[in-house]
Amino acid sequence: MTDARPRPKMRTVGGTLEAFEQDLISNLYYQRGTTLESASGPDGYHTLAVTVRDRLVGRYARTAAAHYQANPRFVYYLSAEYLLGRQLRQNLLYTGTEQFVRPIAEDLGVSLEELEAYDVEPGLGNGGLGRLAACLLDSMATLDIPAVGYGIRYEFGIFKQAFRDGAQVERPDDWTFYGNPWEFPAPDDRQVVGFYGSTAPALDDPSGLRRQWTPAETVRGEPSHMLVPGYGTPTVNIIRLWQARASRESFDLSRFGAGQYKEAVEDIVQAENISKVLYPDDSTEQGRELRLKQQYFLVACSLRDIIRRYRLRNTGWDAFPAKVVIQLNDTHPVMAITELMRLLVDEYRLDWDLAWSITRRTFNYTCHTLLPEALETWSVELLERLLPRHMEIIYSINHFFLQEVAATYPGDLDKMRRLSIIQEYPEKRVRMAHLAVVGSTAVNGVAELHTRLLAETTLRDFAELWPQKFHNVTNGVTPRRFVRLANPRLSELITERLGDEGWLTDLERLDRLAGAADDPAFLERWREVKRLNKVDLTHQVERSTGVVVDPDALCDVMIKRFHEYKRQHLKLLHVITLFNRLREMPEMDMVPRTVLFGGKAAPGYHAMKLLIRLVNAVAETVNTDPVVSRHLKVVLLPDYNVSRAQVIIPAADLSEQISLAGKEASGTGNMKLALNGAVTIGTLDGANIEIRDRVGAENFFLFGLDAQQAVDLRRHYEPRAYYERDPELRAAVDAIASGVFAKGDRSLFAPVVDAMLGRDEYLALADYRAYVECQDAVATAWRDRDRWTRMSVLNAARTGFFSSDRTVREYCDKIWRVDPVRVEPD
Ligand code: CR1
Structure with missing residues (x-):
């Protein structure tokens, strides 16, 4: 190992840089049985992980001792599911060893990113x-x-x-x-x-x-x-x-x-x-x-x-x-x-x-x-x-x-x-x-x-x-993973503005950002952070789908499990409407948008698997149309998970929370997105209501039936009436039925059309017109850059309530x- 440049003398809870480096080398030798010269990528990752993990072991031992001593009341949380996300960055951050790793890795000629690729x-x-x-x-x-x-x-x-x-x-x-x-x-x-x-x-x-x-x-x-x-x-x-x-x-x-x-x-x-x-x-x-x-x-x-x-x-x-x-x-x-x-x-x-x-x-x-x-x-x-x-x-x-x-x-x-x-x-x-x-x-x-x-x-x-x-x-959601780790650029800007990192454990302090929403210089920097995050996302999109997207387009994001009540099909009707408009009026001045879906369907949930197919088919048609694709791109990013969420969320401009009112218990993606400065378009459902109450009606795009109206309408609902009455809706549904997204095959997506025109369980057709109009208002707001950025800042500033620290309290x-x-x- 070379020691060309003088290194800062740093001492943190993680020990000193020198000690960390020593431990790395010794772990590589004794735990992996190899040396710096012959270590593989997985060797490097494993050794780093173990070295970081060991910094937590002493704390764990002291925690166990303190608990034994105090004999307190314990919370035992029983859950069939845990989506922990990757551990490496989190534990680097929590042990204060992040700062050591870069110089050491640099010396060794590997990047943290390369090692992280092994962090499953x-x-x-x-x-x-x-x-x-x-x-x-x-x-x-x-x-x-x-x-x-x-x-x-x-x-x-x-x-x-x-x-x-x-x-x-x-x-x-x-x-x-x-x-x-x-x-x-x-x-x-x-x-x-x-x-x-x-x-x-x-x-x-x-x-x-x-x-x-x-x-x-x-x-x-x-x-x-x-x-x-x-x-x-x-x-x-x-x-x-x-x-x-x-x-x-x-x-x-x-x-x-x-x-x-x-x-x-x-x-x-x-x-x-x-x-x-x-x-x-x-x-x-x-x-x-x-x-x-x-x-x-x-x-x-x-x-x-x-x-x-x-x-x-x-x-x-x-x-x-x-x-x-x-x-x-x-x-x-x-x-x-x-x-x-x-x-x-x-x-x-x-x-x-x-x-x-x-x-x-x-x-x-x-x-x-x-x-x-x-x-x-x-x-x-x-x-x-x-x-x-x-x-x-x-x-x-x-x-x-x-x-x-x-x-x-x-x-x-x-x-x-x-x-x-x-x-x-x-x-x-x-x-x-x-x-x-x-x-x-x-x-x-x-x-x-x-x-x-x-x-x-x-x-x-x-x-x-x-x-x-x-x-x-x-x-609530943890600001450590979903702001600090996912969005380091924004975190730095926030810390700079607020003076310290206290907001990471007291998220309501973000409200002090509200004052900055009228400071043009701050808005400019906020936009710059968003843009850089969008550039990162476009690279990820290109790597995993081959689709090239414009980082300056409005980044319109719907990330969640595929489920009928969440209404990915309503979003799709909007996309097809934009497609139809552009085909009809190629010269129209439309706000450029990238519509990004992410989510899995349960393996046995056939209706949603067919919808995924339709999303991909629409994406293919839109993205290869020479006229339409200048203004609109559609992407379904494969294998949505916590790690992908950490890339998408910081880049989002618009957060789609469009479940039928009365169906989504809460939602938590809505909170993560708002905290990262995405503006929500949503129904009065789940925690959307509480988000809107806090960010203010003027900073939230609300549309659609409320829970009571949905129940009332369900009693005598006829989706066909909406279809007959609204030419744009009819054109969107007909496009699916016509087979344009299935190379002329009219049968492939017929079940989707039948479900919409038949029972339309989650009243998508009833909410369609309000949704499309609301999306038009989104586009208008987007054209006013300062107005949009102000909304974005205020969304982050006013959603500190949604920290999981508050939930746990x-x-x-x-x-x-x-x-x-x-x-x-x-
Ligand atoms: C709900 O659908 C809620 C989360 C966490 C989900 C969602 O609205 O935010 O729980 N429920 O409370 C779920 O996954 C299996 O049920």
Whole structure:
């Protein structure tokens, strides 16, 4: 290694530059068994990762010691999904070692960017729910809240999306192929989980409520954990992930000896399938069974671990709810309620009432949807087979609960039927959301409108029965990842203007930027930052799609899972309308736009996969049309994930939040985009409403039906009437039907047209005219550069409320009632 230039003497929590460099070399030598001269790219990445990670280990040890000492109330966050994003940059930032790496890498002749190419994102989630979990963990650590996240270590993360002839193809995401340097195995804490089998009465229990379950099959849960550092604090929490392993007896040596190799490992394969993939396809009976197995596997392992941790410092059960608060992230982990009952009653021999009182005081439930079809239910038949004891416990919980209901509403059988945990018709099923509400202290929605609609519609009977149980905690996003890491240029400008980096942990300080919205010099610099970010994005777009886009065009962004209620098809109708206008009037003076879509469709969601195909087909037609493509480009960026979001969001000018009002629980992309200075075009849905309230109506492009109007219209809705009445709409729909986007094939996209003109479930045609007019207003506003930039600044300045730090504080105050524990500084 050369030492040509004098290096700054820097000392941070990460140590000195010299020490860092020494550790790098020694890690390369002893951990990878190689030298600087012969190291490969993965060697370099791995060594850097481990060296950075090791800076967090001391903090983690001190955090664990402080927690042991204080014996505080812990938050245990149970979630089927975590979308953590890449770890390297985050941990460089959080350890203050970012500054070392550049000079060292420069010396070694590699760039940080090259090394980062090996930093794989753990895609252990689908969308908003999983990313929210990751943001909340980040904020809990930042606020020194004692917390552990529990999840599943899926061997394959969310599929990788590619396009073949415009159609989505799914490839497995082998995210640990090169090993995961951020993870520590913890084999001492492994757990054993049972499935199937039978139950029998416990001999000494006259109440009949205690029984004995003898599972027919067992699986091991192998834990490992990743570190979750707080920003600007020594606290390092963990996320513990469980991987399924066959129990030792599963390998059939005699069969193997007899040459039956496949049969010999059958049980192993079965067991390990449990943590193979996130959300296995549930269109088959086997798929559904596997999903339920996953859910139980997660909660069974996690509860045993929580109890193990509790018992390190506590005895007896009375203090359990005072020391343990479990947050259920949606219904996937709700079986934890029955599992805790089983452990307390059957294994620890508490009487039912005491166990139930402990259980109810321990759990809280966050609901993330309004769509009734998204509320999970499990068939009683499946539950009886897979988890026979849990089914009995559910019946008992329901029995006592319905007694309570009968006492409150005597004779109201209809009420009982609606509230029951068991749905009777058309088949007997367990309603997991009902079980969650009955077994929890607090239930929360994720935006004000969502919480109100939950109480008025989806969970109405419960909200009437227990109004004090229902809370709102509006979602938030971490400014560390989604501003500081994603948008370093903007961060620097903000820090310069505000004088320090305090805004990173106190995001409402951004409101002091509002004054700068009238400073022409500041607006100029703001625009320059946006432009440079757009240049970065255009490179990424070109690399992954070959499409060349103009960084000066309005960057119009719709990034989210493909779902009918989110209405990507409404956006597409707008795009086709612009296309038609340009074809008709080639000379028209249209604001140049790049419309960028990003998002995956669930592998079994055929309507949305067809829509993806249509988006790609429209993009192809638009981008190859010599006239149209001068003003309009359309891109569907493949494989949208957290890393891509970090490139797209800083470059966006316009944020599309156009779900039908009353359908999107909250949205969090809307917050990330506004914080990065994108202006929203949106409906009065989810957190859009709260964003608009804060940024001001004049800085938000609102259109469309509100939630009540949507419900009213649905009763007598005729999409065809809108189609007949509006020539531009008709032309857009007809263009799809005509086959212009399918090389003349009229049948390919016919199902899309049929869905629009037939039922149009999410009222896209009803909102079309308002949407297109609103987009025209967007174009007008865009022409006035200063006006637009002012709107952009004010969006960022006024959305500090949407920090997940604020969200976590609200959970702490309203629901968790936990206090921070300070950790000894570095
Ligand atoms: C909701 O659809 C919300 C996130 C996080 C999603 C979205 O509106 O912002 O949760 N729900 O609360 C979800 O992913 C599986 O359900």
